[in-house]
Amino acid sequence: MLKKTIDITKIINGIAASEGIAIAKAFRLEHAELTVEKNSIASIEKEVLRFDEAVAKSKSELETIKEYARQELGDDKAEIFAAHLLVLNDPELLGPIKEKMKTEQVNAEYALHEIATMFVGMFESMDNEYMRERASDIRDVTNRVLSHLLGVTISNPSMISEEVVIIAEDLTPSDTAQLNRKFVKGFTTDIGGRTSHSAIMARSMEIPAVVGTKTVTGDIENGVLVIVDGLDSKVIVNPSAEIVKTYGEKKAAYEAQKAEWAKLVNEQTVSVDGHHVELAANIGTPEDVNGVLENGGEGVGLYRTEFLYMGRDCLPTEEEQFEAYKTVLERMKGKPVVVRTLDIGGDKELPYLELPKEMNPFLGFRAIRLCLEMQDMFRTQLRALLRASTYGNLKIMFPMIATLGEFRQAKEILLEEKEKLQVEGTKVSDNIEVGMMVEIPSSAVSADLFAKEVDFFSIGTNDLIQYTLAADRMNERVSYLYQPYNPAILRLIHMVIQAAHKEGKWVGMCGEMAGDEIAIPILLGLGLDEFSMSATSILKARSQIRNLSKEDIEKHIDAILSMSTAEEVVSFVKEQF
Numbered sequence: 022m023l024k025k026t027i028d029i030t031k032i033i034n035g036i037a038a039s040e041g042i043a044i045a046k047a048f049r050l051e052h053a054e055l056t057v058e059k060n061s062i063a064s065i066e067k068e069v070l071r072f073d074e075a076v077a078k079s080k081s082e083l084e085t086i087k088e089y090a091r092q093e094l095g096d097d098k099a100e101i102f103a104a105h106l107l108v109l110n111d112p113e114l115l116g117p118i119k120e121k122m123k124t125e126q127v128n129a130e131y132a133l134h135e136i137a138t139m140f141v142g143m144f145e146s147m148d149n150e151y152m153r154e155r156a157s158d159i160r161d162v163t164n165r166v167l168s169h170l171l172g173v174t175i176s177n178p179s180m181i182s183e184e185v186v187i188i189a190e191d192l193t194p195s196d197t198a199q200l201n202r203k204f205v206k207g208f209t210t211d212i213g214g215r216t217s218h219s220a221i222m223a224r225s226m227e228i229p230a231v232v233g234t235k236t237v238t239g240d241i242e243n244g245v246l247v248i249v250d251g252l253d254s255k256v257i258v259n260p261s262a263e264i265v266k267t268y269g270e271k272k273a274a275y276e277a278q279k280a281e282w283a284k285l286v287n288e289q290t291v292s293v294d295g296h297h298v299e300l301a302a303n304i305g306t307p308e309d310v311n312g313v314l315e316n317g318g319e320g321v322g323l324y325r326t327e328f329l330y331m332g333r334d335c336l337p338t339e340e341e342q343f344e345a346y347k348t349v350l351e352r353m354k355g356k357p358v359v360v361r362t363l364d365i366g367g368d369k370e371l372p373y374l375e376l377p378k379e380m381n382p383f384l385g386f387r388a389i390r391l392c393l394e395m396q397d398m399f400r401t402q403l404r405a406l407l408r409a410s411t412y413g414n415l416k417i418m419f420p421m422i423a424t425l426g427e428f429r430q431a432k433e434i435l436l437e438e439k440e441k442l443q444v445e446g447t448k449v450s451d452n453i454e455v456g457m458m459v460e461i462p463s464s465a466v467s468a469d470l471f472a473k474e475v476d477f478f479s480i481g482t483n484d485l486i487q488y489t490l491a492a493d494r495m496n497e498r499v500s501y502l503y504q505p506y507n508p509a510i511l512r513l514i515h516m517v518i519q520a521a522h523k524e525g526k527w528v529g530m531c532g533e534m535a536g537d538e539i540a541i542p543i544l545l546g547l548g549l550d551e552f553s554m555s556a557t558s559i560l561k562a563r564s565q566i567r568n569l570s571k572e573d574i575e576k577h578i579d580a581i582l583s584m585s586t587a588e589e590v591v592s593f594v595k596e597q598f
């Protein structure tokens with residue numbers, strides 16, 4: 022409900038979900054009130070039929086939206102609706118609803134609402150962001166069925182035919198897929214985070230978006246002028262003519278800059294003084310390769326394979342995994358693809374493994390520790406990888422290596438599976454590099470020992486920072502300690518690169534720090550060989566590196582490594598480079 026009319030300029034802060042600036046009139050996307058009452062039913066057969074009809078209508082609508090999404094957004098985005106259709110075919114959801122109708126003699130709306138609320142609550146309470154996001158899928162699908170039962174029309178954002186900024190509590194995946202880029206210039210929501218479906222889709226559609234503002238629907242009326250600043254995480258309501266002018270300039274400058282970056286799509290990443298580094302992308306699914314190619318990625322620096330294992334109720338088979346790895350390798354056409362073996366645990370749970378709850382999951386039974394114990398699962402993944410290795414330039418890396426013993430054991434298992442495959446007559450590439458993530462301080466400190474045995478390192482700063490400063494990467498209350506430029510982190514990175522180069526090995530970085538504007542000059546100066554980041558950051562990073570001189574930065578490296586605080590490092594980099 023709208024709280025008040027605003028006619029003065031107001032700035033609302035949120036989370037930048039998609040870069041860029043949008044200036045247009047507000048369009049409130051309101052979802053119809055779906056009020057559910059509990060009634061007793063005389064003829065259960067008729068009520069079940071009414072429910073089945075509502076499900077059928079919802080399916081047919083979803084088929085239409087899926088087709089629209091396929092044409093406008095591509096196959097991978099249309100897959101979301103294929104997933105919604107699966108929900109509507111899922112006996113684990115439909116069964117309990119019908120059961121409730123029958124046993125309690127209640128109306129379909131009530132039974133649907135009760136069971137859906139139970140499932141949504143269950144997913145939302147999971148300690149895992151990916152699973153929590155699935156709650157919104159279930160809510161989306163079941164609301165569609167409910168609207169048919171209640172005879173209420175739900176909003177249809179594809180009908181928008183003038184330039185607008187969408188204001189919504191949240192955008193469901195079906196809302197987002199229906200957005201026409203020609204008219205929808207940006208959007209802003211009360212809830213959501215950077216990894217919600219709507220945020221991911223906004224980035225792939227390149228629609229500027231600020232999510233998680235908490236208040237936009239309470240603060241913005243239809244038709245009011247709104248600026249969505251997806252560069253600085255702000256929404257400006259009722260801007261003055263002067264602010265509109267300033268933002269018009271900021272938007273033009275950003276677009277001109279993007280057009281400049283786009284010219285670099287087929288260029289090499291070479292510094293002013295001729296030093297080449299590789300800019301690679303982090304991916305989670307084979308579909309993500311589209312973004313890597315569109316943004317001129319020189320390789321895949323981190324394929325997070327755990328997504329293959331998530332959002333399902335059993336382990337993926339060797340064949341399923343083989344197909345996924347083969348697709349990525351083939352589509353990258355001989356460019357390096359670093360596949361990380363299963364990194365489950367911590368914030369990434371697999372409910373079907375039914376592992377006991379731990380006091381400190383980030384310090385617990387996760388990643389390589391789990392794989393070395395659950396060897397059947399690990400060997401299946403390694404076999405799929407080895408079989409796929411002949412389709413491209415595969416490199417395998419193990420996550421969360423704390424001791425040399427773990428690396429040796431993991432490599433040993435890999436070699437055993439390779440030998441078995443060869444005995445069976447299956448071809449396996451002979452040039453697979455085997456490396457490890459450096460994300461635990463023990464491996465960074467002892468990098469000289471590891472460097473003798475690995476083919477490469479990839480520094481995982483997301484975890485390395487949390488373990489070095491003992492600050493949970495998910496806990497906002499200790500986020501002040503999550504400091505990429507802390508002297509301890511820079512010194513560890515320096516040690517790892519020095520140790521690897523001494524043994525003639527290459528070093529990459531696949532933590533978020535690799536795509537960070539402040540970190541890039543320092544990492545270049547420290548000698549990092551490969552920077553792996555989200556695909557949409559590649560062109561910007563390439564442009565930055567092409568304007569830096571490695572030799573120049575090297576002259577300042579000792580000074581940077583001697584600085585006492587992260588703040589000192591930041592102001593020095595801003596001033597110098």
Ligand SMILES: C=C(OP(=O)(O)O)C(=O)O
Pocket residue numbers: 323325364460480481482483484485531532533
């Ligand atoms: C890249 C990393 O791995 P993840 O974010 O998947 O833990 C890291 O820890 O830096």
Ligand SMILES: [Mg+2]
Pocket residue numbers: 460481483484
């Ligand atoms: Mg990690």
